Amino acid sequence: MHSSPPAPLAHTTRRTPTRAARATRLARSAATALTAAAALATALAGAAYGAGPATPAPDGPHHSSPVIRTTPEPTRLTVAYDDGAGHRRTYRLRCDEAAQTPGAAQDSGTGGDDGTATDGSGTGGACSHLADIGGPVTAVRAGEMCSMIYGGPQTARVTGIWQGRPVREAYRRTNGCEVGRWNRMVPALPNPVADAARHGAAPVRG
Secondary structure (H helix, E strand, O other): OOOEEEEEEEEOOOOOOOOOHHHHHHHHHHHHHHHHHHHHHHHHHHHHHHHOOOOOOOOOOOOOOOOOOOOOOOOOEEEEEEOOOOEEEEEEEEEEOOOOOOOOOOOOOOOOOOOOOOOEEEEOOHHHHHHHOOOOOOOOOOOOOOOOOOOOOOOEEEEEEEOOEEEEEEOOOOHHHHHHHHHHHHHOOHHHHHHHHHHOOOOOOO
């Protein structure tokens, strides 16, 4: 009885990559290296110039306006008053931001020659009153018809700065227009009728 010779063992062979496959791998490796190098260069450039991360633009148009805070210009007025009977006095009005607001309850400062807050001249509330009427009353317009009502010999001159605007106005009580103009300025100007009543003199009414 004859036995068959043993079958030869199967040999496992490894497939050697082709030349094309090796070239493809090398190309991919090179591309990856170039991408990494480009990213590194961008990061270094941003660090050198202090560039921060890009911020995505918001959806839709966006316009930002700068916030501008405005502060009222200073007010410094000097009032030279002559009662027409040989008595003259000068006092100053110093108004802060609050007192220059229409409807303000108090003034920051009105005063006489000594700069005190009030001096009995009837100027309390002058700054807020001037703010309510838009500043010192300007001169009567040329050609305006005025009644022949004489209000008294009093005169006054107001000079200085009102909210940054130069002021140089003269006031008198020689006719109806001028009396009305003067009365609009009270208490920034003294009230001659009240002064006369306070001193027991017969007032000249305008």
